[in-house]
Amino acid sequence: MSQGRIGVFICHCGMNIEEMVDTHRVAETLKNYPGVVHAEDYDYMCSEIGQQKIRDAIVEHKLDGVVVAACTPSMHQETFRNAAEEVGLNRYRLEVANIREQVSWVHTDREVATEKAIRLTRAAVEKVRMDDDLTPIAVEHATKCLVVGGGITGIQAAVNVANNGYDVILVEKNPSIGGHMAQLSVTFPTLDCAQCILTPRMVEASRHPRIKLLTYSEVIDVSGYIGNYTVKIRKKPTYVDPDKCNLCNKCAEVCPVSVSEEFNEGLSQRKAIYLPFAQAIPSSYVLDEDACLGVKPLRCGRCQEVCDVGAINYDMAPEIITEKVGAIILATGYDLYDPSNLTEYGGGKYPDVVTSLQFERMVHPSGPMKGDLRRPSDGRPVNRIAFVHCAGSRDPERHKPYCSRICCTYTAKQALLFKKSHSDGEASVFYIDIRTDGKGYEEFAQNIIASQRVRYIRGKVAKIVDEGDHLTVWGADTLSGERVEIDVDLVVLAMAVVPSKGTEEMAKTFHINVDENGFLKEAHPKLRPVETTTAGVFIAGMAQGPKDIPDSVAQGSAAAAKAIEILSQKELTHSPEVATVNEELCSGCGVCTRACPYDAIKVERSGIAVVNEILCSGCGACAAACPTGAIEVKNDRRVQYAAMLAAVLGRDE
Amino acid sequence: MTRTKQVEAEDIIAITGMSMGDIVDKIEELSGQNVFACYQCGMCSAGCPMAEEMDLLPNQVLHALQIQDPEAMTANSMWVCASCYSCQVRCPKGVDLAKVMEAMRQIYLRKQLDHVSLNGLTHREIRRLPQIAIVSSFRKKTG
Ligand SMILES: Cc1cc2nc3c(=O)[nH]c(=O)nc-3n(C[C@H](O)[C@H](O)[C@H](O)COP(=O)(O)OP(=O)(O)OC[C@H]3O[C@@H](n4cnc5c(N)ncnc54)[C@H](O)[C@@H]3O)c2cc1C
Ligand code: SF4
Ligand code: SF4
Ligand code: SF4
Numbered sequence: 001m002s003q004g005r006i007g008v009f010i011c012h013c014g015m016n017i018e019e020m021v022d023t024h025r026v027a028e029t030l031k032n033y034p035g036v037v038h039a040e041d042y043d044y045m046c047s048e049i050g051q052q053k054i055r056d057a058i059v060e061h062k063l064d065g066v067v068v069a070a071c072t073p074s075m076h077q078e079t080f081r082n083a084a085e086e087v088g089l090n091r092y093r094l095e096v097a098n099i100r101e102q103v104s105w106v107h108t109d110r111e112v113a114t115e116k117a118i119r120l121t122r123a124a125v126e127k128v129r130m131d132d133d134l135t136p137i138a139v140e141h142a143t144k145c146l147v148v149g150g151g152i153t154g155i156q157a158a159v160n161v162a163n164n165g166y167d168v169i170l171v172e173k174n175p176s177i178g179g180h181m182a183q184l185s186v187t188f189p190t191l192d193c194a195q196c197i198l199t200p201r202m203v204e205a206s207r208h209p210r211i212k213l214l215t216y217s218e219v220i221d222v223s224g225y226i227g228n229y230t231v232k233i234r235k236k237p238t239y240v241d242p243d244k245c246n247l248c249n250k251c252a253e254v255c256p257v258s259v260s261e262e263f264n265e266g267l268s269q270r271k272a273i274y275l276p277f278a279q280a281i282p283s284s285y286v287l288d289e290d291a292c293l294g295v296k297p298l299r300c301g302r303c304q305e306v307c308d309v310g311a312i313n314y315d316m317a318p319e320i321i322t323e324k325v326g327a328i329i330l331a332t333g334y335d336l337y338d339p340s341n342l343t344e345y346g347g348g349k350y351p352d353v354v355t356s357l358q359f360e361r362m363v364h365p366s367g368p369m370k371g372d373l374r375r376p377s378d379g380r381p382v383n384r385i386a387f388v389h390c391a392g393s394r395d396p397e398r399h400k401p402y403c404s405r406i407c408c409t410y411t412a413k414q415a416l417l418f419k420k421s422h423s424d425g426e427a428s429v430f431y432i433d434i435r436t437d438g439k440g441y442e443e444f445a446q447n448i449i450a451s452q453r454v455r456y457i458r459g460k461v462a463k464i465v466d467e468g469d470h471l472t473v474w475g476a477d478t479l480s481g482e483r484v485e486i487d488v489d490l491v492v493l494a495m496a497v498v499p500s501k502g503t504e505e506m507a508k509t510f511h512i513n514v515d516e517n518g519f520l521k522e523a524h525p526k527l528r529p530v531e532t533t534t535a536g537v538f539i540a541g542m543a544q545g546p547k548d549i550p551d552s553v554a555q556g557s558a559a560a561a562k563a564i565e566i567l568s569q570k571e572l573t574h575s576p577e578v579a580t581v582n583e584e585l586c587s588g589c590g591v592c593t594r595a596c597p598y599d600a601i602k603v604e605r606s607g608i609a610v611v612n613e614i615l616c617s618g619c620g621a622c623a624a625a626c627p628t629g630a631i632e633v634k635n636d637r638r639v640q641y642a643a644m645l646a647a648v649l650g651r652d653e
Numbered sequence: 654m655t656r657t658k659q660v661e662a663e664d665i666i667a668i669t670g671m672s673m674g675d676i677v678d679k680i681e682e683l684s685g686q687n688v689f690a691c692y693q694c695g696m697c698s699a700g701c702p703m704a705e706e707m708d709l710l711p712n713q714v715l716h717a718l719q720i721q722d723p724e725a726m727t728a729n730s731m732w733v734c735a736s737c738y739s740c741q742v743r744c745p746k747g748v749d750l751a752k753v754m755e756a757m758r759q760i761y762l763r764k765q766l767d768h769v770s771l772n773g774l775t776h777r778e779i780r781r782l783p784q785i786a787i788v789s790s791f792r793k794k795t796g
Contacts, residue, residue, distance in 0.1 A: 344743070390694075395745035432694040459695030459712075462743055476698035480714055483704045 002065040002093070002129045004035040007057045008121060011070035012379035013100055020104035022114045026069065029118050030324055036081075037061050046076045049184045051083040058087045065128035069097040069121040077111060079117060090133040092576065092635055097124035100107040118649045131635045136573040139614050141227025142326040144169060145563045148219055148506070152180020152549055153541025155205045156330035156556030161329075164560075169323050170205060171233055172215045176280035177202055179333050180542075183263060183357060185364045187549060188413040189444035206281045214321065215282060222510055225615060227253035227326045227572040237297060237316035238249045240273070242284035244311035247275060251285060251303035252314065259291045261368075265358040267376065268368035273303045273312075278366060287312070307557035327536050327563035330510065330520060331556060332503055334542035337392040337400060337496040345391065345493060349379040350466040353491045354568030356410060363417050371419065375489055376471075382425070384488040385418055386473045387411045388461045389431040392496035400496045402517060405546040408435045412445035412454075414492060428455040428486060430475050438548055464491055497546050510537050516598035519545045530559040539561050577635050579623060580617040581609045585630035592622035592631060599632075665726050669760055673721035676760060680718065690746045691715040697740030697750050706733045711740050711750050718753075731757040785787035 008030045012018035023041040030039040038061045044049050045068055057063060066089065070079045081091035099117040107113035143166055150172030158170045160334070170177070181187075182202075184194035206213055214235055221232040255271035263270075263277045272291035282314075293300040295314040304312040320460045339347030346353045352375050354362070365371040373382050383551035389411060392399040408431070415427045434456070436445045449456055459476035470487045477484050497517045507514045509525050512532040513521040520539040523531040530538050540555035541547070547555070568571065579601065588607035600615035601622050609622075622629040623638075632638065666672060681688060687790065691712065698710035708728035709717060717725035731754045740750040774782070 164757050394692075395692075397745050397747040399745070432692070459699055460745070462700030462739075463695050476695040476704070476710060476712065478693060478695035478698065478710070478712055481710050483698060483701070483710070 001134070002035060004129075005037050005061060005063050006035050006065040006067065006128055007054070007056075007063040008033075008036055008039040008067045008069065009045055009050070009054060010039070010099075010121070011050070011068065012041065012043045013071060013104075014043065017070070017100050017104045020107055020110055020113045021099060021117045022110065023069075023117075025114055026099075026117050030125070030164065033122055033125060035065075036125060038063065045070050046079055050091070051079065054080060054083050055087045058084060058089050059272045063089065064093065065125075065131065066094040067097055067121060067124040067128055069117060069124070070527065071100040072096075072098045072102075092134040092318075093128060093131045095124045095131070096139055120219040123644040125376060126638050126647045127635075130637065130640045130643065134576040135143045136611050136635060137576055137578075139227055139572045139574050141566070141569065141572050142229070142324040143167065143567050144182045144323060144325045145226065145327045145329065145448065145567060146171065146219070146229070146231055146323065146325040147331060149179070149331045149333055149500075149541070149543065150174075150177030150205070150213075151331060151333045151541060151552075153333065153543075153552040153556040154179070154329070155201050155327045156477065156553045157331060157540055159201065159208060159213050160560035161563055162208045162229070162559050162567075163568070164564050166210065166564065168208075168211045169231075169233070169325065170211055170213050171217050171219055172213075173218050174276065175216050175238060175286040176276040176282070177205065177213070177215060178277075178279070178281070179547060180357070182277060182279070183265070183360055183364075184419060185367075187359050188409045189438070189440045191413070192319070195279060197315035200270065201386060202279070202281045210375065213282070216286065218319075219506070219509060220320075222328075224324075226297075226534075227294040227566060227569075228614075229328060229536065231323050231324050231325060232327075233321045233323065235319040235321060235341055237289070237318055238595075239287035239289070239312060239314060239316050240285045241311045241313060242282040242527075244309045245284040246309055246311075247283065247285070248308065249275075249285075250306040250308070254302045254306050254585055256300065256302070257291050257293060259288070263357065264361045264368045267358055267361055276570060289519070316457075327538065327566045329538045329540060329556075329559045329563055330512075330543060331541045331559070332506060332520075332543045333500045334428065334497045334546075335500045337498045339391070339493055339495060341399060342391055342493065344462065345388065345464045345491070346466055346471075347391070347493060350464065350471065350574045352466070352471055352489065353376075353464060355493050355495045356407065356414065357495070359414055359492045361573050363414070363421075371421075373418070373490075380469075380489065382418075382489045384426045384470075384486075385415075385428070385490045385492065386429070386471075386486065386488045387415060387429045387492045387494060388464075388473075389429065389494050389498075390460060391493035393494075394432065400498065400517065402496075402546065403435060404494075404497045405435070405437065406497070406548050407434075409438065409445060409548070411440045411492075411494050412436070412448045416448045416452055417453045419448075419454065426455070426488075427452070428457055428473075428488070430457050430459060430461045430473070432458070432460050438550065459484075496580060497542065499543060503543060510534065511541070512537055515545075519543065530555055530562055536566055574614055576613075577618040577633060578613045579611045579620070579631050579633050581611060582630045582632070583608050585628045586626075587628055587630075591625045591627060595621045595625035598619060665723050668764060669726075671760075673723055673726075676726060676742075677718050677721060679760060680753060680756040683759055684749065684752040686749050686753050686756075688715055688718045688748070688753060691748050692746060693721070694745060696743045696745065697748075700739045700743050702737060702739065703733045703735050711754075715748070715750065715753065726757065726760070730754070731780075 010023040010026045027039045027041040077096045084094045097120045104327045145161045147154045147170045158168045162168045166298045217235040220234045251273045252271040257272040258269040260266040261268045261270040273287045361367040436442045459478045463474040465472045475484045516520045538559040540559040541552040586608045590603045592601045600612045604610045620633045663672045695712045707730040709730045735755040745760045
């Protein structure tokens, strides 16, 4: 409790607050408020000078409570509390009255706004008057990090965390790490082969003594809180022992089942037992139990018969692995928007209308066509090709409203690859705007346009017609004002990117949010781009939004740094503003248990509710629900709120 | 492509009694469309069956309206438009261009300035004209 020595500071926030609130009048009014011994207003309370004013006043006036009327407490409450603590005031006796977001930014009448600011500041004084000294709660924590998603982003994050001396569990749902980058031909703007720059990273991640790699695995349950998460991971059986498998391919040769090959985007077939791709890590065949004729019960068994090294084990069972981790990084990447949504382009229907990822595989030297580009329908060579930008992107009416960011640049790359192997070939690119936003990308694309005679036609394609031996593309050249119709052999759709399948459910598992397009949502779009609103859970790469490899890698490292910030603490602290139970009043009815969204309060065998302070977020749901009034949240007690309400609503004497 | 100006630019004010700015507002009011939502992708023009006959392609008509260029009102595009709605079904920004074209015609039609007079056509012309053009002409005539 304050002995009535409260100081009040009103911030102008430049003109942000001052424009709508007469801060000087607020200060003068508060000077006469009971218990206030000092009040002043200043330009920027968050500046070093502003903070010094708080420190000086605490010392000079022997303040035992401070109110800062300024922006939202989520911006600067910590700043002000740190300043107060430096000169010996308990940090929980400083409160912030929000007179920017709740007053100046939302009012248009300066008189009304000033009056409201006065009332909100008075209410904060009432709260401080009854605030107690509190001590933060110390919490031990795990020092491992969970990384979900083994694309380039997750690999980067895992290696960074591990190199800093912390153990990492890297969980990948596919049989190999590598993600989509492993499928790419060459990468813009330097044109280095994707595999050549990716595989060393994959090897580094798999050989790192501090990284435990769990492929073919998914996280099925998460509980706990920052520093102390318990995660349950389910590892599917691959039915092949990776240590024994010597990649001889005998099993695949005898396997009678063929299914569409994911790695080649369905342009080729693989067997039910297969190697995901040549550089796969772990380097082993896997048996796809959904495709296989049957292992439980065994219906075929041919592969095991031919395996010389005895690597195949039909009795392999799924494993459930439980780990305790201090921080979590989600890097689950992207998929392409389903082309069959683009009926006007014959997406998913016309065999010679392919997606951009299919094209990457078609021109890849070790892809399904061994790099010799052919029409999927009839195998004829491709002499005329059209690339269609914004296929499914920038279409708020029917598809995705956002720009997928990477397709302008990779289309330039793909047009170049085509022209390199087809110097007499005709390449046309239909675009709306050319958006090549990355270091060196504009130069890269313009150089291709200028030197390769690629026809860039400014207009979105309306329709593609399959004429059997060729396709007709309906476009418009909006620069010359002419409609155009061109005949081509192959069309490549620069498909929109979307969050990878299952992203939304995964977000639920980890108690984080997705944005309106389903990408994982950051805590703040500018200042906290890899954090989420759940402490200790970070996001990176394409899962957060469309981006290229350099940005994905940068975010992977950023998320690693944020995770290390937690793992490297000696101990974590938790706010002491948590619920407490008055044992005399508690009847053990358990209403609180049901009200708590954090599972933090339980009725013990003694018949009294007990709060797990570490899980409690101080939200007060239990306090509001308790029928006997036995629960109070520290420094957010009922008497405080009654006094605050009176200060806000009461008539001036 | 031939560019036959139906009405001279300077005549627009005289005929309609409106400035280009007023005309754009009126078109938005009549059509219920925001012409500024168009981001000039050209998909409407790419799919328009009448584009070959238009002085300005459908997307160019919208662009002209956006910059208050009187050519929007002098070009033949609004009269050539068959109201087939292929632009409307394709537009990624949800601009119903057929409605915009209709509103543009209304600007004139409400001044009793019919553009098409079937009586003025010869039998041969009527036989040669695509049916859709005749149907849309009736629509336009009745305002
Ligand atoms: C056609 C095309 C060409 C491109 N060309 C270039 C280029 O030249 N240069 C460039 O910089 N960029 C290029 N890109 C972009 C590049 O592919 C991405 O920036 C990069 O792959 C993003 O990496 P990521 O790790 O975030 O996502 P991804 O590569 O998608 O990796 C995500 C990983 O997470 C796994 N995963 C997903 N969900 C789960 C789950 N629930 N549990 C466990 N694991 C999960 C996936 O299986 C995958 O392995 C191109 C993209 C396309 C489509
Ligand atoms: S057991 Fe399954 S994976 Fe093995 S050969 Fe038979 S079908 Fe193929
Ligand atoms: S990057 Fe280019 S092609 Fe891709 S959505 Fe954006 S503008 Fe369209
Ligand atoms: S389709 Fe829509 S957005 Fe594109 S140019 Fe036409 S009206 Fe404008």
